[in-house]
Amino acid sequence: MPETTASLENAGDSWNEQTLIRRVREGDHELFYELIRPYERRVYAATLAILRDEADAEDAAQEAVLKAFKNIRQFRGEARFSTWLIQIAINEARMRRRKQQAVTMEPIVDQPDEEGRYIPRDFADWREIPSETLERAEVRERLAEALNSVGQKYREVFILRDMQQLSIEETAKVLGISIPSVKTRLLRARLMLRDLLAPGLGGGWSKVRGAV
Amino acid sequence: MVVRCEDVWREVSNYLDGELDPQLRAAVEEHVRGCRQCTAVVNGTRNVVELYGDERMLQIPLGFSRRLQQRLGQGVGRSPGTAFGWMMALGFAALLLITFEVGNSNRSLAELRSEMARTSAHIPPELVVVAETDGRIFHVPGCRFILDKDHLKTMTSAEALRLGYAPCVRCLRKYLAETHDLKTEDETAGLETGEPEQ
Numbered sequence: 549m550p551e552t553t554a555s556l557e558n559a560g561d562s563w564n565e566q567t568l569i570r571r572v573r574e575g576d577h578e579l580f581y582e583l584i585r586p587y588e589r590r591v592y593a594a595t596l597a598i599l600r601d602e603a604d605a606e607d608a609a610q611e612a613v614l615k616a617f618k619n620i621r622q623f624r625g626e627a628r629f630s631t632w633l634i635q636i637a638i639n640e641a642r643m644r645r646r647k648q649q650a651v652t653m654e655p656i657v658d659q660p661d662e663e664g665r666y667i668p669r670d671f672a673d674w675r676e677i678p679s680e681t682l683e684r685a686e687v688r689e690r691l692a693e694a695l696n697s698v699g700q701k702y703r704e705v706f707i708l709r710d711m712q713q714l715s716i717e718e719t720a721k722v723l724g725i726s727i728p729s730v731k732t733r734l735l736r737a738r739l740m741l742r743d744l745l746a747p748g749l750g751g752g753w754s755k756v757r758g759a760v
Numbered sequence: 761m762v763v764r765c766e767d768v769w770r771e772v773s774n775y776l777d778g779e780l781d782p783q784l785r786a787a788v789e790e791h792v793r794g795c796r797q798c799t800a801v802v803n804g805t806r807n808v809v810e811l812y813g814d815e816r817m818l819q820i821p822l823g824f825s826r827r828l829q830q831r832l833g834q835g836v837g838r839s840p841g842t843a844f845g846w847m848m849a850l851g852f853a854a855l856l857l858i859t860f861e862v863g864n865s866n867r868s869l870a871e872l873r874s875e876m877a878r879t880s881a882h883i884p885p886e887l888v889v890v891a892e893t894d895g896r897i898f899h900v901p902g903c904r905f906i907l908d909k910d911h912l913k914t915m916t917s918a919e920a921l922r923l924g925y926a927p928c929v930r931c932l933r934k935y936l937a938e939t940h941d942l943k944t945e946d947e948t949a950g951l952e953t954g955e956p957e958q
Contacts, residue, residue, distance in 0.1 A: 576929075578897070578905060581829055588828060589818040602821055611826055614835040668801050670771060691811060706957065710812050716777075735773035741812070742804040 564631055572620055579722035580617050583742050588613075590712045591637045596601040599648075599697055608644050612669035627721065631714060635722045638704070666736050670745045680748035694744040698737055705730055761787040768798045772805050827894040829907045830894060883927060886920035891925045903931035 583667040584591070591612055596605035616623075616636050623632050681687045697702060708719040709730070720730045761782055763771075768788055774780050776790050792798045811817070891898040893911040898920035904929060906912070917927070929936060 571880075578907070581832055581907060585825075588825060589815075589820050592824065594818050596897050606821060606824060606827070609824075610831040613828060613832060617832065617835060649909075665771065667766075668797075683816070687818060691817065695812070706812070710809050713813070728766060731773065735770070736774075738773055738805050738808050739769070741808045742801070745808065746804055 569743040594637040595641040612640040702737035887917040898925040900931040
């Protein structure tokens with residue numbers, strides 16, 4: 549990835565972002581990549597969460613970024629730019645998914661009644677997972693597999709809230725659902741993932757831990 | 761207040777997000793202290809949040825950024841709706857014409873230049889510049905606004921103009937300032953000019 553100018557991550561304040569937005573609107577179109585660069589991982593993660601195919605996700609991410617550029621004048625600043633951008637990515641991925649008409653089998657870990665209780669299936673205690681484990685590709689892959697096996701409506705909420713660090717309110721707005729629904733789905737996603745990854749199930753996590 | 765295991769499981773997400781009122785939070789913590797199963801649920805859920813919240817889980821494929829920039833470059837060139845966008849579109853169309861022209865055309869440079877290049881008469885012709893292989897803009901070496909630093913061609917500014925590249929309005933602004941009113945707003949705001957780092 550090429551080095552950039554005053555990176556938003558280094559500058560770390562929305563003033564620079566607002567300046568970039570203004571300049572892009574005024575015609576400095578080459579600055580648009582600088583504007584979205586801090587968020588390209590998030591855009592890709594959002595499309596991958598829905599499409600679950602790397603090539604499709606990348607194509608959707610590119611298209612979403614282009615749409616954001618073409619519609620930059622419609623960004624009113626009522627929400628964070630990143631939230632607006634992620635929303636475009638989510639919409640793009642959802643549209644593609646509908647077009648693909650993929651048959652997706654809802655995994656059996658899904659509970660049919662969203663409002664019902666979720667009962668954890670495993671009570672093995674994994675008190676601490678060293679963060680260094682994430683340096684291992686197989687660990688990340690195992691976590692990604694677990695996430696992919698969770699139902700889409702839970703996966704979307706989890707990606708936005710726990711991976712992209714959107715607030716509950718932002719997540720609700722991006723997905724077009726209520727705040728209580730976000731909280732319910734988030735709870736289920738977290739508990740389902742915990743069950744998928746808990747050592748007591750003898751699943752991939754216990755094998756990975758053995759490898760670590 | 762006394763809570764049961766089912767209450768802890770229902771509230772574990774809110775608990776980890778710090779969204780419980782103090783009384784309920786205290787009750788949950790009291791229960792967890794004495795319940796191994798709920799301790800496991802809380803710890804495990806906390807681990808899930810921390811692991812997936814790590815930036816290393818947001819990986820992008822190799823070459824993703826470059827491909828995105830290339831796609832964006834194509835899209836920016838065709839962007840409608842603004843006067844500048846149309847000018848760039850015309851300039852890009854002009855570049856396409858230049859690309860397909862016979863290399864040893866005897867046409868005058870004035871006819872071949874893009875709209876942007878036409879205003880670049882003040883750039884010293886022997887100035888060493890760089891241009892992206894797949895780009896449309898030429899820059900002073902080290903310009904911070906070069907998108908693809910891995911695929912650059914070095915040439916003189918005269919050659920860049922002859923090939924149809926347009927000058928970067930940031931790192932070459934001092935040569936363009938007489939023809940474009942670029943200096944007042946950005947310089948007043950103290951924004952970067954794209955000049956290479958020392």
